[in-house]
Amino acid sequence: MECIAPRLPIAAAPDSRGDAARCSACAMQKICIPKNGDSSTLISIEAIIRRARSLRRGQYLYGAGHTLHYLFAVRSGAVKTIMRTSDGREQIVGIYGPGDTLGLDGLATGQHALDAVATDESSICLIPYDMFRQLCHDVPAVQHRLTEIMGQQVIRDANLKMLSSMQPMEARVVAFLIELSQLNVRRGFSPREFNIGMTRAEIGNYLGTTLETVCRVMSALSRDRVIEVQGKRVRVLDFDSLRARLDSSSTRTSTANLTPRPGTLDRVSQKQPQTRSKRQIRDYALEQSPFG
Amino acid sequence: MECIAPRLPIAAAPDSRGDAARCSACAMQKICIPKNGDSSTLISIEAIIRRARSLRRGQYLYGAGHTLHYLFAVRSGAVKTIMRTSDGREQIVGIYGPGDTLGLDGLATGQHALDAVATDESSICLIPYDMFRQLCHDVPAVQHRLTEIMGQQVIRDANLKMLSSMQPMEARVVAFLIELSQLNVRRGFSPREFNIGMTRAEIGNYLGTTLETVCRVMSALSRDRVIEVQGKRVRVLDFDSLRARLDSSSTRTSTANLTPRPGTLDRVSQKQPQTRSKRQIRDYALEQSPFG
DNA sequence: CGAGGGATTGAATGGAGTCAATACACGTGG
DNA sequence: CCACGTGTATTGACTCCATTCAATCCCTCG
Numbered sequence: 001m002e003c004i005a006p007r008l009p010i011a012a013a014p015d016s017r018g019d020a021a022r023c024s025a026c027a028m029q030k031i032c033i034p035k036n037g038d039s040s041t042l043i044s045i046e047a048i049i050r051r052a053r054s055l056r057r058g059q060y061l062y063g064a065g066h067t068l069h070y071l072f073a074v075r076s077g078a079v080k081t082i083m084r085t086s087d088g089r090e091q092i093v094g095i096y097g098p099g100d101t102l103g104l105d106g107l108a109t110g111q112h113a114l115d116a117v118a119t120d121e122s123s124i125c126l127i128p129y130d131m132f133r134q135l136c137h138d139v140p141a142v143q144h145r146l147t148e149i150m151g152q153q154v155i156r157d158a159n160l161k162m163l164s165s166m167q168p169m170e171a172r173v174v175a176f177l178i179e180l181s182q183l184n185v186r187r188g189f190s191p192r193e194f195n196i197g198m199t200r201a202e203i204g205n206y207l208g209t210t211l212e213t214v215c216r217v218m219s220a221l222s223r224d225r226v227i228e229v230q231g232k233r234v235r236v237l238d239f240d241s242l243r244a245r246l247d248s249s250s251t252r253t254s255t256a257n258l259t260p261r262p263g264t265l266d267r268v269s270q271k272q273p274q275t276r277s278k279r280q281i282r283d284y285a286l287e288q289s290p291f292g
Numbered sequence: 293m294e295c296i297a298p299r300l301p302i303a304a305a306p307d308s309r310g311d312a313a314r315c316s317a318c319a320m321q322k323i324c325i326p327k328n329g330d331s332s333t334l335i336s337i338e339a340i341i342r343r344a345r346s347l348r349r350g351q352y353l354y355g356a357g358h359t360l361h362y363l364f365a366v367r368s369g370a371v372k373t374i375m376r377t378s379d380g381r382e383q384i385v386g387i388y389g390p391g392d393t394l395g396l397d398g399l400a401t402g403q404h405a406l407d408a409v410a411t412d413e414s415s416i417c418l419i420p421y422d423m424f425r426q427l428c429h430d431v432p433a434v435q436h437r438l439t440e441i442m443g444q445q446v447i448r449d450a451n452l453k454m455l456s457s458m459q460p461m462e463a464r465v466v467a468f469l470i471e472l473s474q475l476n477v478r479r480g481f482s483p484r485e486f487n488i489g490m491t492r493a494e495i496g497n498y499l500g501t502t503l504e505t506v507c508r509v510m511s512a513l514s515r516d517r518v519i520e521v522q523g524k525r526v527r528v529l530d531f532d533s534l535r536a537r538l539d540s541s542s543t544r545t546s547t548a549n550l551t552p553r554p555g556t557l558d559r560v561s562q563k564q565p566q567t568r569s570k571r572q573i574r575d576y577a578l579e580q581s582p583f584g
Numbered sequence: 585c586g587a588g589g590g591a592t593t594g595a596a597t598g599g600a601g602t603c604a605a606t607a608c609a610c611g612t613g614g
Numbered sequence: 615c616c617a618c619g620t621g622t623a624t625t626g627a628c629t630c631c632a633t634t635c636a637a638t639c640c641c642t643c644g
Contacts, residue, residue, distance in 0.1 A: 058551065059575040082551065083454045087539050090550055091457050093450040105450065108443030114450060117551050124577075137432065150442040151399030157449035158385040158397065158406060162375045165383050165456070165500040167601095169632065200591065202550055208457040208500075210633060215592055231591080231641090247379050258382055258493055259350065259374065259409050283351040285410075461600065492623065502601060507624055523609085523623080585644105592639070601631085607624070614617080 023049060027188070031099035032073050032125075034145035041141050048135060049073075050126040061102065061116035061124065068106030070126045074098055077122025078197025080206075081105065081114040092206040094160070095119070097197065098187050101149050103129075120197035164208050166246070172207045173217040174245045177227070181236060193235045221245075315341060319480070323391035324365050324417075326437035333433050340427060341365075342418040353394065353408035353416065360398030362418045366390055369414025370489025372498075373397065373406040384498040386452070387411070389489065390479050393441050395421075412489035456500050458538070464499045465509040466537045469519070473528060485527045513537075 023029055023046045033042055052075045055061065061072060061079060072079075074096050081094040081102070093114065096102050106112040106129075136143040163179060166172045184194040196203065200211040207214070221227045226242055228235040236242060260283070315321055315338045325334055344367045347353065353364055353371060364371075366388050373386040373394070385406060388394050394416075398404040428435040455471060458464045476486040488495065492503040499506070513519045518534055520527040528534060552575070 053577065055577050056575070059577045061577050063576070081450070083450055085454075085539070091454045092550075093453040104443060104446045106443070108440050108447055113447045115551075118577075137435075140429065143429075143435070147438075147442075148400050150439075150446070151396060151401070153446055154396045154442070154449070155400055155405045157446070157453070158373070158375055161385040161449070161452065161456070162377075162383045164453070165497075199550075199589090205457075205550060211591080212593085212634085213632060216632095219592070247377070258384075258491075258497060259407075283348070284355070285345065285347050285351045285353050285416075491621090503623080504602085504625085505600065508600095511624070587644085588642090590639100590641080592637105594637080595635090597632105597634075599630105599632090602629080603627090605624105605626085607622100609622080610620090612618085612620100614615105 022046070022051065026075065028073065028075060028099040031187070032101075034141040036141055036144075041139055044135060044139060045142065048128060048131040050128070052123040052125045055079075055118040055122045055124060057118055057120055059118045061118065062106075062112050063115045064112055066106075066112045068103065068110050068112060068129055070103060071129055071132060072102040072116070073125040073127065074100045074102065075123040075125055077118060077124075078120040079116055079122055079124070080119050080198065080202065081116050083114055090205070092202060094157075095198070095206065097183060101153075104150060104153055107150075119199075119202060164206075169207075169209050169213050170217050170220070171246050172209065173203075173214055174221070174242055176203065176207055177234065177236070178242060178246075180234075191236070191239075193233070195232045196234060197232065314338070314343065318367065320365065320367060320391040323479070324393075326433040328433055328436075333431055336427060336431060337434065340420055340423040342420070344415040344417045347371075347410040347414045347416060349410055349412055351410045353410065354398075354404050355407045356404055358398075358404045360395065360402050360404060360421050362395060363421055363424060364394040364408070365417040365419065366392045366394065367415040367417055369410060369416075370412040371408055371414055371416070372411050372490065372494065373408050375406055382497070384494060386449075387490070387498060389475060393445075396442060396445055399442075411491075411494060456498070461499075461501050461505050462509050462512070463538050464501065465495075465506055466513070466534055468495065468499055469526065469528070470534060470538075472526075483528070483531075485525070487524045488526060489524070491524075 023033060023042060026032070033045060055077065062070075064083075076098050079096045079100075079102060080092045081096070082090045082092050084090050102116055102124075103112070105114045132142075132146075136146055159179070163175045164172060166175050180194055180196060181191045185191045198206075200214045204211040204214045218227070218229050221242075222229045224241070226236075226238050226245075228237060315325060315334060318324070325337060342362075347369065354362075356375075368390050371388045371392075371394060372384045373388070374382045374384050376382050394408055395404070397406045398421075424434075424438075428438055451471070455467045456464060458467055472486055472488060473483045477483045490498075492506045496503040496506045510519070510521050513534075514521050516533070518528075518530050518537075520529060
């Protein structure tokens, strides 16, 4: 099996001359490196990170069951993480672009739980995990950054769950496009133009629908002059219209309020004088106010 | 707003006499505490954990925007984490039962990104985050455990994504039931009988469908003598039938192979002699074999 | 230039959402 | 103790949106 990077212990990679990364010159630096660390922090990180390797579309970064040897940072391109059903079909469970960190699925057991595959030509930095762990121990700022990254992953996953639960399929695709746009911004690029680093089939899989539906929605958006599409290249023409299509035709799957809303009393609930409303206000278990 | 636990700095809670937890006596110990730590580790953890507080159904543990003051460990009951759409509808993004850890959504920014609400009467341990962080720094085993927990969360989220992408709605509900059963085992209880700590509406929301559909599927399973249902109490009668309903009627959303399958060559791919197949075998970027 | 993978569009079927009525369980107050 | 009310669960009937199946187009690469 082919590889772009060395197995541990390090074997010389074909295109490898001096294996250290040049983080100080990397555009993704702001995302990868702890902000609050001093210059020595950056240096110590640079010392262990292996410079970027390039992947072709379809190449595996790691597979479920592999020992966790590296964490990965995407420099450019796009990578998906996938899970397989018993009967072999795949489900995409995460997508990663420039500045994102991969491999966290291996932290629990030391073995990766997912497959990671490039969906596009990509460039990836390797972070040997044992060295990184040592660094975490020595440099609190690095440990803190790792914690941050894991915390971000959790939030990301929550957002994904939200996204792929949206009611009409149109809303899902729209939410997906908005998400991509926002990610693009976070990476310092334009919110109005970007490319989806994957096929329609992959988008469909990711969003829990079919490639045809994705196509139809994007065609419709294109016809209505909300976006322009050419293959994987997307340009947003009208953000307001785009956002408008999120709520419109909101079905009722998430019925009324499963849970009482934020702050103050409900009009209805006036009929209970001092025995604090049992359900009409948020019932906090801790003595702190929101945003406290 | 009412609370079961003190705001920092600690205020006396009504039912609080001596605030330390008794982890050494807790059934969830094996799940909460680092395995590889010595007895002093357990003691130092016990020293900072506040003993369990009880929550009524609907009570908030924390809300999006709150400062991260505690991590939480579920002792008994059930808690959901939710996100809200711009127009106020809620989406359940996670469910947590005995032995699970909550609050990780606050690690990235120091503010919680989600709401956490009890879906059932629950008992929750509080772990003051600043002290815990200090402990992480002092005791590597604790840091390691935190990393493990975060890693598990990532895997959990991936599983959830998988689960709620299943094709026929029946499969989703079935997968959900199996999941619950497995969790129950992990907690040392029976795989055959358990209670779903939430309403049909919440299940529907969680699975991305409606409460009616959930009802119908469970009725059907019940009619076919695969499970027995009484309200939130479920008893599995026939695990094989249950699992059988996962793949059956597998639609094709995740079309053929988006990505080439595991190991060996495809029959088709024989027609490329030595120029290593470009797509018919897994194309590993790293020089390690699966499960290496 | 031909082959193959990806994207697009059409037409038909069916599954799941929607609306609505009813049953059930629980806690409250008369 | 029972009537009542609210929240939850169950079941039915109808409609429609998304999946399916299928045909065509486009682009890239050998």
